[in-house]
Amino acid sequence: MPPPVRVTFSSGDAGAYRIESMRTLAGDPLAQATHLGVSEGVWQTHDNAVWSLRGVSGHVRYVERAEKQRLAAVTPPLGRPEATLAALIPIRKNEAWWNLAQDERRAILEAQSQHIAIGMRYLPAIARRLSHSRELGEPFDFLTWFEYAPEHTGHFEELLQTLRASAEWTFVDREVDIRLRRL
């Protein structure tokens, strides 16, 4: 499927993933649910959904040419059989972030926070996909998605801890961390 690719994450009492935990780190929580479904290529609301989050993954916003090439060399596909754990972490950034110019956002994201470099350190173990939501009128700006094998759980915690301690994260005003197990 060529980009931009639509995706809908829907929670409820059925879905391909069991929700193991939901933790609110900033802002309002999402309602509790037991299962999560992921629909690719569509924006849809399921009748029985507790909540649905829609996003779209398109072109890169901050990644530069050399980084893009390094990322392409080590980025795994989604859906690897051994990657039975997943996480959906919807994030919203504040108005101060969105009012910055492109070079200011890039400087905070990479020069100050090493966001791209940190993510690369955990490739190919932790597969990622970023979907954008802000301009769709959704409650979050980004829907970040991760897939990894159980033996990389420690690495995943380390990745999140490092990003959350960065300058970039001072702009995050809503974040919910949803851990999942594939059924």
Place this chain on the structure above:
Amino acid sequence: MPPPVRVTFSSGDAGAYRIESMRTLAGDPLAQATHLGVSEGVWQTHDNAVWSLRGVSGHVRYVERAEKQRLAAVTPPLGRPEATLAALIPIRKNEAWWNLAQDERRAILEAQSQHIAIGMRYLPAIARRLSHSRELGEPFDFLTWFEYAPEHTGHFEELLQTLRASAEWTFVDREVDIRLRRL
């Protein structure tokens, strides 16, 4: 209205603007219509619309801090009484553009094509607003909108001619130029 701001351009046999001409510069044309309406803050399809184009204006994608400050100082509001002429120019760029990294797109847009500098040269005479459409699943990537007084028609032609001769425009694979007069 704080960004992101939704906008719908709908053509038909009624609307706040009379369509004076429609010219296809690249790709498929849009169906002929006599009037255009602009709805701010909503995505909607009018029952009698010949076509509707939806977009959203959000944060800047390429503009750097110094440029943002200079633009803020000279950018006029939309809706000036004397700006009775307008143009809607929907544009699509090809896959080669969207596959580029951020620094490559910025280099083509500004270092090679002076897109931001050229636009600034015609401020405050020619007011502009850029809406993004690509990730909404729309037929165009951008909906560019211009408003100017009749005495600046020559400047407007010059602005378009300069941009269309730039390296950036080699990536444009669909473009329709719709000229409008406010009723």
